[in-house]
Structure formats: structure tokens, C-alpha cells
Amino acid sequence: MKINYAETAQIIASLTEGETDEVALMATVTCELHHADDRFDWTGFYRVTEPEMLKIGPYQGGHGCLQIPFSRGVCGAAARTGEVQLVADVDAFPGHIACASSTRSEVVLPVWNADGVLIAVLDIDSDQPAAFTQDDADALAKILSDTFAR
Numbered sequence: 001m002k003i004n005y006a007e008t009a010q011i012i013a014s015l016t017e018g019e020t021d022e023v024a025l026m027a028t029v030t031c032e033l034h035h036a037d038d039r040f041d042w043t044g045f046y047r048v049t050e051p052e053m054l055k056i057g058p059y060q061g062g063h064g065c066l067q068i069p070f071s072r073g074v075c076g077a078a079a080r081t082g083e084v085q086l087v088a089d090v091d092a093f094p095g096h097i098a099c100a101s102s103t104r105s106e107v108v109l110p111v112w113n114a115d116g117v118l119i120a121v122l123d124i125d126s127d128q129p130a131a132f133t134q135d136d137a138d139a140l141a142k143i144l145s146d147t148f149a150r
Contacts, residue, residue: 003037005139009146016147022047022119025147027058033124033140034060039132042100042125045111046075048118054079057120064123065099073097078108078121084137085109088130100125107132109140114149 012032016025026045034043044059052070065073070080072095078085085108090096103125111120122144126132 001036001038003033003040003139005143008032008036009139009143012143012147022113022148023058026120029122029143029147030058030060033143039126039128040124041102041127042123045120045122046079047120048079054121061125062100062102065097068097074106074108075121075123078110079118082110082118084141086132086134086137088132102127104129105131107137107140109137109144111144111148116149119148 012029015028015032019025030044034040042059042061042064044061044064045057046054046068047057049055054068054070054075056064056066068075070076074085074087074090074093074096087093087106090103090106104127106123106125109122110118111122113119122140
């Protein structure tokens with residue numbers, strides 16, 4: 001099963017209408033995304049909880065790393081640069097943090113609130129190599145903007 005981004009975006013918008021609590025929003029987005037695509041082996045947020053530090057937030061899948069400094073890994077790179085990280089082979093990414101040995105590829109997107117403040121990153125891991133495309137990243141970025149920057 002592969003995600004229908006338009007349909008999933010509509011579901012998320014409907015479920016989160018009027019909600020302002022960031023953790024509640026993250027939990028809902030995570031659940032809807034994770035169950036919409038077989039490629040999504042681990043889906044979740046790492047929240048900015050202090051300067052230069054991410055801590056695990058709502059997620060679906062096996063255990064994740066509890067905290068990730070901005071200076072380490074794919075999630076840290078997304079937080080540090082403010083840019084989407086589209087990684088076809090995690091073993092080839094310098095400084096990759098192996099929170100799960102099954103991860104082969106991942107996409108990580110910065111999450112901004114309405115004031116343009118980085119509040120988290122969305123991390124989606126796959127047990128398949130090269131599982132994600134720029135189309136995935138673009139559609140996910142739109143969902144995040146529509147949900148958190150409204």
C-alpha cells in the first residue's frame with residue numbers, strides 16, 4: 001500500500017481542525033502517516049526541547065532514540081540546516097545514528113510553527129533502500145505546513 005497524499009492530507013486536516021496543541025497535532029499526523037504506507041517503518045517527531053537538542057515525541061514503530069543533538073545524524077542535520085534530508089542509503093550518510101538496525105533509508109523534514117520557529121523534525125524511516133522521493137518530501141512538507149504553520 002502506498003500513500004495517497006491528497007486523501008491523507010484531507011483526513012489530517014479534518015481530524016486536526018481547530019486544534020492548537022502541538023503534541024496532539026504530532027500524534028495525529030504520525031498515526032495517519034504511519035498507517036498509510038507500507039514503506040513507513042518508523043514515523044515520528046523529534047521535538048526541539050532546548051537549544052540544539054531534539055527529544056523524541058509522538059511516534060509509531062519500534063523504539064527511537066530518546067534525544068538527538070542538532071550536531072548528529074539525519075534528524076540533527078534537518079534541524080541544524082532547516083532543510084529536508086532525503087537519504088537513500090543511511091549507511092552512506094556521515095554521522096548517521098542507528099536508532100534501529102532495520103533502517104535503510106529515511107526522509108526528515110523540519111517542522112515550523114506559524115511564527116517561523118523550528119518546533120520539531122518529522123522523521124520517517126524505511127526498511128527499504130531508496131524508499132523516498134522528492135515527491136514524498138514535497139507532499140509531506142505541505143502537510144506539515146498546513147498543520148503546524150496555520
